[in-house]
Every structure is written in C-alpha cells, then in structure tokens.
Amino acid sequence: MVQAGQKRLIIAIDGPSGAGKSTITKLLADRIGYIHIDTGAMFRTVALAIQRAGVSLDDRQAIEKLCKGCTISFVRTDGCCQVLLNGEDVSRAIRTPDISLLTSTVSALKVVRDYLLELQRQMGRDGGVVLEGRDIGTVVFPDADVKFFLSASAEERGRRRYLELKARGEQITLEETIAAVVKRDRQDEGREHAPLRRAADAIAIDSSGISVEGVLERMVKIIEAKLEGQGARVGAQRPMENC
Numbered sequence: 001m002v003q004a005g006q007k008r009l010i011i012a013i014d015g016p017s018g019a020g021k022s023t024i025t026k027l028l029a030d031r032i033g034y035i036h037i038d039t040g041a042m043f044r045t046v047a048l049a050i051q052r053a054g055v056s057l058d059d060r061q062a063i064e065k066l067c068k069g070c071t072i073s074f075v076r077t078d079g080c081c082q083v084l085l086n087g088e089d090v091s092r093a094i095r096t097p098d099i100s101l102l103t104s105t106v107s108a109l110k111v112v113r114d115y116l117l118e119l120q121r122q123m124g125r126d127g128g129v130v131l132e133g134r135d136i137g138t139v140v141f142p143d144a145d146v147k148f149f150l151s152a153s154a155e156e157r158g159r160r161r162y163l164e165l166k167a168r169g170e171q172i173t174l175e176e177t178i179a180a181v182v183k184r185d186r187q188d189e190g191r192e193h194a195p196l197r198r199a200a201d202a203i204a205i206d207s208s209g210i211s212v213e214g215v216l217e218r219m220v221k222i223i224e225a226k227l228e229g230q231g232a233r234v235g236a237q238r239p240m241e242n243c
Helices: 021-032 039-053 060-068 097-106 110-124 136-140 154-167 174-190 212-228
Strands: 010-014 035-038 072-077 080-085 129-133 146-151 203-206
Touching (some): 021 039, 021 212, 035 072, 035 080, 039 060, 039 072, 039 080, 039 129, 097 174, 110 136, 129 136, 136 146, 146 212, 203 212
Parallel strands (some): 010 129
C-alpha cells in the first residue's frame, strides 16, 4: 500500500506512432492506480482545432490565439476514455489518417509545443501519472522517475494501424498505412523542436512479437523495483477515475 506522504512517481512512455503507447499506457495507469495523460491526443486535438478553424500553419499569432481559446480535457465515461475539445467528444475525430499527418506538422510548431508543455507539466507535476508521447522523457519531464521507450518495426506498426482503421470502416490499404507510418517517423525525427528520440536513461522495449500483457508485465516489474525502496507495492491502489 502506498503510504500517505510517500512520493508518487512520474512515469514517461515515449515512442513512435503505432508502437502501442496508448493501449499500454491506459492499462498500466489502471494497473497501478495512476492517472493516464495522453499528450499525443492533446496535440491531435490542437491539430483538429486548427483544421476546423482553417488557420494557416504559417500564422503563428492566430495559432497562439486559437490554443489559448481551447479547453482540452480527458474524461472516463462508462469505462471508456474520451478526449474533449471545448466540451465536445473528439476521440474518433482526432484519429483519422489526415489528422495523424497534420499532427506531426502541428506538433513541430514551437507556439503549440510551448502551450501544451505548460499544460502537461501542470497535469503531472504532483506525480501519480503515466504520460505518453514523443518527448515526455526528454523535454516535458526529463527528470521522470521511470522512462520507457516503446517501439516496434514500421511494418508491425503499420499492420496494427491498418487493422484499427479497417475496423472503423476506413478505406485504406496496408501498403498505404505502412507508408504513412514511415512518413510520420521521418517528420517526427526530423522536426526542429523536440524531435522524437530515446532519452539516454529510458528503458527500451520493442513490442514486435510481444503481447500487450507481456509488455505490461515487464513495465510493472520495473516500476515495482523502483517503488520497493519506498515500501510501496504496485496494484495496491484503486485506479483513479481519469484517463
């Protein structure tokens, strides 16, 4: 049992698109009773807001104004996590292929990163959180207590994404999906501000050929080892009602 006054960890999970971060982060947060903060969804939500408003990506002033006027939040309804933009559930709208590519461009904009960086730090500063993204362990929380870098081959990530989109009724081929994953990787790794990279002290986990439960168990063991010195045990808490 985590004792009163005992430090609650900040756990960072970074990695490329389609590596399984969202699934793993949600399950891990539930398992250890921490709050799940999906920073990638936050960037996707800003990208959706920009697309809807028809704002030019070159108009930094307009984008800054738009960001300041956005309210982004996470809620759990009937066991399902929802992402809200100004109170509207945009969970499905932010997961389309065009928003995925736009997000990579939007997330490279300093004005957007600065806005969300402060918001993410506010959400996680007291610990007891699992954050996922592409620069959590390098930029947002470089002093995170535990850092993971979750990856998989482009082919495996493309296959997973293809099955997900196909289940939603999207008309796209496996080859197109893999190509989109590769393009997203190049954009994320080559951007000027906070490019995708593994933190020097992050624990690398390649999820190719490993079950979700297998990845989860490995992470839990590492976190348990971190908590041992504090006299705490993973799984002793009731999961918090957040995403």
